[in-house]
Amino acid sequence: MPANLDTDLLRAFVAVADSASFTRAGEKLGRTQAAVSQQVRRLEETVGKRVFERDTHGVRMTRDGEVLLAYARRMLTLNDEVLALMHRSPTVASVRIGTPDDYATMLLPEVLARFNASYPDVMVEVVCDNSPDLVAEIDKGRYDLALVTRKAGEAGGELVRQEPVAWVAPPLDPAPGHRPVESYDPLPLALFPKGCVVRDLAVAALDGMGRDWRVAFTSKSVVAVHGAVMGGLGVTAMECCTVPPSLRRIGVAEGFPDLPDIDIALHRARGTLPKPVRLLADAIHDLVGDDLLGRDATVDRRTPETGTAA
């Protein structure tokens, strides 16, 4: 609906305003005086107002011209700024990856550190959101990559690795007469908000065995969930690779249902991806998929049954 002011015309207009002369403006612009005259005329036609009072011996600006001049200068400044910005600085290679908070905290730092060691020029931007939203938005081009959780065997994205999920409880309190929180009924849970795949698995498993539960704590932040469990607010379920050593895994021995593994999947934005993006995707496959991370000495991979036998 609104017309577009041709930037060339604005440039000519400003030149005339500055030099108070069509002829000198033409010289400054490398154009003929006739060209400048026509440019100003065209500009005046599109704004619908006369911007200069011409006369056989000079040029004066009208009030409307002064208003336009201020805007024209701002527009040209932006024009020049962005051109300088684009032209000087070589495009910095960057990758934008979306991932849930837990992977961003427990999985990615190691990957990014190693990746950065190999490709120090690539800037990586990590955005946290829950997995379903990430999958929905990657097709809109908001991310180059998305490392998300999906239910085992589902479609969508490339499988990076399968990851066991464990129940996690606070450390045992040696005080006499203390009842562990996992024996409460209904069972208090510290969970991620709705939309989290592991949350769905956990409550489905509890429902399947007829165990009552309630949500005692919710946060999108994995460290907050850690803290809540550590503080005794409840138990949680999370991927083994995100369980800190200070917490205690529990399982069938404590009367908890087995939880299926989940997939850690990598989605790529559509289209031909820039090289840095492919490089980071490869690094994720290599480092996350090859058991190099999150399964080392501090957090071993033993199943809860063996690991939590009292």
Add this chain to the structure above:
Amino acid sequence: MPANLDTDLLRAFVAVADSASFTRAGEKLGRTQAAVSQQVRRLEETVGKRVFERDTHGVRMTRDGEVLLAYARRMLTLNDEVLALMHRSPTVASVRIGTPDDYATMLLPEVLARFNASYPDVMVEVVCDNSPDLVAEIDKGRYDLALVTRKAGEAGGELVRQEPVAWVAPPLDPAPGHRPVESYDPLPLALFPKGCVVRDLAVAALDGMGRDWRVAFTSKSVVAVHGAVMGGLGVTAMECCTVPPSLRRIGVAEGFPDLPDIDIALHRARGTLPKPVRLLADAIHDLVGDDLLGRDATVDRRTPETGTAA
């Protein structure tokens, strides 16, 4: 030197960014998809960077594209703003007049009041500066009119009226033994800054009769000079029409030299002036030139000799 980003191209670029599709952007713009494709290509050529990663099934923005997008939006916002501004509001008739501080204070208010009564729709903007600067700048189009002082009979501008200049001293102090300030030697003067015509006349006249003087006070503001004289800091010279009744005129009786009249001249900007400007110019000629102002009962025109005879 810097290239110009065609606003049409920016509009197309933003449309593509918003719709994430060349085809839909084309529909939104009323163009063909092919046209949009070429527009984006041209834009990319002028910025020297690829702004979209295209692909057979969609479009994603590059990092450079995001930078450009922010600027493009700002530029288009300015574009639309100024067009709305220019298109909606009818040009308000306005006149910009430059004049020295003393006329602006003592002469113009009356003129403008009467002018406004006849032409209430015309907005008058008064800018104060000293006469030589005003004359220099009116040719640059900064003013429509300039009402200035010039030496009697000089060229430049239209003579509005001739105005006598008088020496002005503080009221007499009846206290016994008090010496009037005009008898001091060197004579203390309260003057306008350099560039003021009356100032030049005054010091030239004093120098011509060999009287010593010093500048005791300087201000561009006529009321400040009034105050300085009233406070006894010194004497001054000013056009009769700007002498307030509270001050005392002096002249040859007190040993002061006669001062030549000065001209009050009206300059017009070059070119064909808008009607409101011509109307105000006429009003100034009528009201200032016809002795209707500044020479009435409160400040009469009698020469200093008769007016200050003790």
Add this chain to the structure above:
DNA sequence: TGCGGTCATTACGAATCGTGATGACGGCAT
């Protein structure tokens, strides 16, 4: 393997734009 969607490319015709010449007008000097 075709269908339907994407964007890119091409050829061509119309519209635009800048040039160079010319005209009108006013100031200034002769």
Add this chain to the structure above:
DNA sequence: ATGCCGTCATCACGATTCGTAATGACCGCA
């Protein structure tokens, strides 16, 4: 008064640009 020089406006023309329509290449999906 008259001619000269400067201003901006106008005009016709030629080169360029731009948008269209048609076509092609490619990919995902059924």
